[in-house]
Amino acid sequence: MVSWVLSRITNLQNHLNPENPKSKGEKIVKINPEVSEALSSGKAVVALESTIISHGMPYPQNLETAKAVEAIVRQNGATPATIAILDGVPCVGLSVEELERLAILGKKARKTARRDIAHVVATGGNGATTVSATMLFASMVGIPIFVTGGIGGVHRHGENTMDISSDLTELGRTPVAVVSAGVKSILDIPRTLEYLETQGVCVAAYKTNEFPAFFTETSGCKAPCRVDSPEDCARLIDSNMKLDLGAGILIAVPIPSERSATGNLIESAIQKALKEAREQNATGSAETPFLLARVNELTEGASLASNIALVKNNARIGAQIAVSLSGIRE
Numbered sequence: 001m002v003s004w005v006l007s008r009i010t011n012l013q014n015h016l017n018p019e020n021p022k023s024k025g026e027k028i029v030k031i032n033p034e035v036s037e038a039l040s041s042g043k044a045v046v047a048l049e050s051t052i053i054s055h056g057m058p059y060p061q062n063l064e065t066a067k068a069v070e071a072i073v074r075q076n077g078a079t080p081a082t083i084a085i086l087d088g089v090p091c092v093g094l095s096v097e098e099l100e101r102l103a104i105l106g107k108k109a110r111k112t113a114r115r116d117i118a119h120v121v122a123t124g125g126n127g128a129t130t131v132s133a134t135m136l137f138a139s140m141v142g143i144p145i146f147v148t149g150g151i152g153g154v155h156r157h158g159e160n161t162m163d164i165s166s167d168l169t170e171l172g173r174t175p176v177a178v179v180s181a182g183v184k185s186i187l188d189i190p191r192t193l194e195y196l197e198t199q200g201v202c203v204a205a206y207k208t209n210e211f212p213a214f215f216t217e218t219s220g221c222k223a224p225c226r227v228d229s230p231e232d233c234a235r236l237i238d239s240n241m242k243l244d245l246g247a248g249i250l251i252a253v254p255i256p257s258e259r260s261a262t263g264n265l266i267e268s269a270i271q272k273a274l275k276e277a278r279e280q281n282a283t284g285s286a287e288t289p290f291l292l293a294r295v296n297e298l299t300e301g302a303s304l305a306s307n308i309a310l311v312k313n314n315a316r317i318g319a320q321i322a323v324s325l326s327g328i329r330e
């Protein structure tokens, strides 16, 4: 049985009642039964995005990774909820068949940020949600933690192009904690951190003082604060919720050290890919997928292997945080 939930949800039961006037005119989100059960019984749930599946990795590694990440979340005691829009319906929690469908669709699915949601729903399309759209749906159904690989940021030359990922503004307006390996050096990391400060987003580095740069443990930028355990993260999220600060939290987990050795190799590929992107005019929402695919080609798959390793590591830590948080909020 599928739960159809009228959102914005703070109290699941309340919103299941169609008489509730608050739910009038609001969007309909489909929550899969396992996720719905976990949410209503206060168990740990971890949201997962789907652009990483459709646009972030090639098939079949995308499907294998998506399944492995869900399995890691489960092994660590939480319920995974991959979020995507299928046939115009925002879905929170996908079946294996739905994950397969999305993985095979790949770039035929629409890369869906906050601005794209209404159009994908209105046209009955298939949308792979980015960090911004995934945060929004996670928040609607009451999932406080979301795991991904990397978030978007201020693009290099963003001071001229104004290309600033809506992930950053979403972090400023939606109270969900995002576990990521920081921000890729395809982006302007110092400006990304400045912008997050402007948006009032708490940025915490996990077991390090440095803000990590996705493929490498260091970025040359100091993180504004530091956390050293899942419990530290859970207390941070709990305080953010209790104070009703309204903004999200970015928990930046460095890539496992055994993988970061290839970081410098990847860094030189990034420089080359950036040059090519400018030459080929790959801009806007096409820029990140272009760079990711090109860096993977140039490093002969080393960047993809690192990407998979860090997402799995984030999933483990994210699930541990979710379990700790559900203990605190019992």
Ligand code: PSU
Residues within 6 Å of the ligand: 049, 051, 052, 055, 056, 113, 129, 130, 131, 132, 149, 150, 151, 152, 153, 164, 165, 166, 167, 184, 284, 285, 286, 288, 292
């Ligand atoms: N960074 C990655 N892998 C990704 C993305 C970013 O290392 O797959 C995706 C995420 O879904 C992120 C989005 O939310 O790209 C940001 O895109 P843009 O820069 O167009 O906002």
Ligand code: MN
Residues within 6 Å of the ligand: 163, 164, 165, 166, 284, 285
């Ligand atoms: Mn952009």
